[in-house]
Amino acid sequence: MEIPTHLVIDYITNRYDLGGNNHKNMELTTQEKGWLRMADMKNTLFDELQRAELQVQSTLEEITTENLKSAKSIMAGAKDKRMAFTGMITDKLINAAMDYEKRMQNVINAAAVVELEMRKKQEEETLQAQALINEETALRNHITNEYFRIAAENRLNYQKGIDASYRNCLANRVPVEKIPAMIADMKRILSLFEVPEMAKFQRTLISDERALQIFQSIEKYDPKMDLMRYQSEAEKKWVNYEMDLANADVAIKALEKQAAEREAEIAQEIAIETATNTLIAQAETITLETPKIKREVKIIVVESEAWAKAVIVNFIRVFPVDKLRVKSWSKLTLAQMAEALAKSGAELHNLKTEEVCK
Amino acid sequence: MQVSNIQYYRNNFEAYNTMKGYSYSGITKGAGFIPSAKMRLGTAVHEYLLEPENYNHENRDIVVPLANAVRAELGGLLPFLDTELSVYAEFENNSLILPYKGRVDMVRTGKIVLDLKVSQVPLRNSIAFFGYGNQVNGYMAATMCDYGMIIRIDPKTSKVEKKMIPKDHLWWEDQIQRLGVPKEIY
Numbered sequence: 001m002e003i004p005t006h007l008v009i010d011y012i013t014n015r016y017d018l019g020g021n022n023h024k025n026m027e028l029t030t031q032e033k034g035w036l037r038m039a040d041m042k043n044t045l046f047d048e049l050q051r052a053e054l055q056v057q058s059t060l061e062e063i064t065t066e067n068l069k070s071a072k073s074i075m076a077g078a079k080d081k082r083m084a085f086t087g088m089i090t091d092k093l094i095n096a097a098m099d100y101e102k103r104m105q106n107v108i109n110a111a112a113v114v115e116l117e118m119r120k121k122q123e124e125e126t127l128q129a130q131a132l133i134n135e136e137t138a139l140r141n142h143i144t145n146e147y148f149r150i151a152a153e154n155r156l157n158y159q160k161g162i163d164a165s166y167r168n169c170l171a172n173r174v175p176v177e178k179i180p181a182m183i184a185d186m187k188r189i190l191s192l193f194e195v196p197e198m199a200k201f202q203r204t205l206i207s208d209e210r211a212l213q214i215f216q217s218i219e220k221y222d223p224k225m226d227l228m229r230y231q232s233e234a235e236k237k238w239v240n241y242e243m244d245l246a247n248a249d250v251a252i253k254a255l256e257k258q259a260a261e262r263e264a265e266i267a268q269e270i271a272i273e274t275a276t277n278t279l280i281a282q283a284e285t286i287t288l289e290t291p292k293i294k295r296e297v298k299i300i301v302v303e304s305e306a307w308a309k310a311v312i313v314n315f316i317r318v319f320p321v322d323k324l325r326v327k328s329w330s331k332l333t334l335a336q337m338a339e340a341l342a343k344s345g346a347e348l349h350n351l352k353t354e355e356v357c358k
Numbered sequence: 359m360q361v362s363n364i365q366y367y368r369n370n371f372e373a374y375n376t377m378k379g380y381s382y383s384g385i386t387k388g389a390g391f392i393p394s395a396k397m398r399l400g401t402a403v404h405e406y407l408l409e410p411e412n413y414n415h416e417n418r419d420i421v422v423p424l425a426n427a428v429r430a431e432l433g434g435l436l437p438f439l440d441t442e443l444s445v446y447a448e449f450e451n452n453s454l455i456l457p458y459k460g461r462v463d464m465v466r467t468g469k470i471v472l473d474l475k476v477s478q479v480p481l482r483n484s485i486a487f488f489g490y491g492n493q494v495n496g497y498m499a500a501t502m503c504d505y506g507m508i509i510r511i512d513p514k515t516s517k518v519e520k521k522m523i524p525k526d527h528l529w530w531e532d533q534i535q536r537l538g539v540p541k542e543i544y
Contacts, residue, residue, distance in 0.1 A: 268438075275435040276470055283507050283520035 045085050052078035116357055119291040126290045132205045133286055139201055139214055141281035145274045146198045147221040153196045154223055156266050158230035161190060162237050163259050169241065170248040170255075179238050187231045195223045294358040299338040299351050310350040311337050318346045359527040359534070360450045361499050366467075367444035374444035379459030382493040385533060399513060400476035403428070407474070408441040408463060420513065424476060427516045428509060432464075432472075439464040439472065447500040451531045454538030458530075462497045470505040471497040481510050481521045492529040499527060 056071045165186050203211060244251035315337040326332055341348060367373040405413040407425040429436060441464050449456045464472035473494050477484060485491050494506040506523035
């Protein structure tokens with residue numbers, strides 16, 4: 001059983017009146033009274049709506065054009081009453097309550113823009129720092145590999161010089177007694193050999209000062225030690241000259257073959273060392289963590305017929321019908337098509353896109 | 359720590375199995391542990407890449423892409439690496455000797471050890487947790503390498519992660535102290 005609200009109000013009011021001492025404190029405020037009256041209004045409205053419903057049912061017991069017209073009119077009246085009540089709730093209650101959220105949302109949106117800019121800036125700085133680290137690693141790797149190459153090529157040049165001189169002596173049948181002078185000359189020639197130069201590294205980010213620091217931190221190749229070693233090798237080379245001279249042509253062929261094999265070996269050594277050093281350099285490179293920024297591509301909406309047609313044409317072109325999965329074809333909208341196109345990553349015609357960061 | 363009596367056994371797993379000596383896993387796990395399914399996947403990738411004659415072609419759809427990703431990382435170096443090299447050596451410290459044995463995935467003796475791990479766990483976590491650094495340092499010492507690297511391949515994403523392992527013999531020196539035999543009676 002439903003008790004009319006005004007009776008409840010009277011009951012409460014009377015009850016507190018009977019209390020005597022706290023009379024003033026116990027009186028309901030205007031707002032409290034208003035809330036209770038609202039409940040009353042709701043009950044009255046629902047009664048009226050129920051009566052309208054019954055009226056429509058009874059009117060349509062006999063279906064005629066007139067009765068149908070009357071039923072529609074009853075329903076319209078009921079709707080007006082309902083909307084007067086719910087409209088009041090929307091205006092005075094829902095909208096007013098939502099205003100707080102709207103104001104909060106505005107503040108949050110403004111802060112989110114600033115925060116996103118901060119993350120973007122941080123990302124840019126991190127990427128720049130990472131690029132610098134990568135370039136420093138590459139420079140270190142370059143210097144290490146270049147020293148190895150220079151050392152290997154330098155040694156090969158000395159060896160080639162000695163071998164060529166030895167073969168020339170054999171080919172020209174230089175007498176054994178002239179060999180000591182030949183060796184002395186060979187040693188002098190070796191000292192005139194130019195050490196291969198280091199290939200230039202294209203720096204774009206590393207400063208001169210930092211490049212020098214890196215250069216100085218890597219153990220350098222010292223060609224002097226190799227010169228001394230090969231000058232000593234030159235002396236040893238001619239130890240068996242007399243025997244080789246006895247069968248010079250065969251010795252020359254054997255020496256040429258040996259030299260070719262040595263060259264191939266050194267080329268391979270350089271390749272292996274370079275690959276190893278590169279692998280080490282990659283593993284040693286520090287990877288900085290960039291802040292997370294979600295990037296989405298969106299199609300820029302243009303409220304025009306041309307834009308709408310462009311979306312449809314692109315949609316048909318990009319998504320073959322047999323490969324499309326759509327829940328409800330009748331509800332497929334242009335906005336959904338545009339969203340799918342933006343996500344597809346396909347090249348779009350007559351549509352402009354923008355990157356949205358979150 | 360000094361290292362001596364180094365012996366390499368190429369393509370001879372049986373010789374490795376019968377070798378006397380302490381391996382890293384022997385010290386940490388003890389003998390006779392049963393490999394998990396994940397470890398078997400790791401073994402399959404090892405085999406496909408490093409010992410193709412032993413690979414039984416199970417799980418090809420998973421194994422082949424993982425092996426190819428590792429191959430791509432190594433560039434032209436792979437053909438010049440010793441793979442699955444069994445090594446015996448004697449580690450010595452404070453007049454105690456520890457016979458060591460290990461099986462190195464990939465190595466350029468005298469230069470670099472490359473240890474392959476098939477795992478979803480990032481190396482920054484797994485190295486400390488499983489002591490991979492100590493394992494690789496054993497390989498490095500026994501193959502006279504100054505450089506050690508772990509290459510991890512993620513079985514789900516095929517992403518490769520590489521990390522250098524610093525040369526550090528401290529853990530092995532402790533093991534020598536614990537398990538070593540006096541030099542005089544070795």
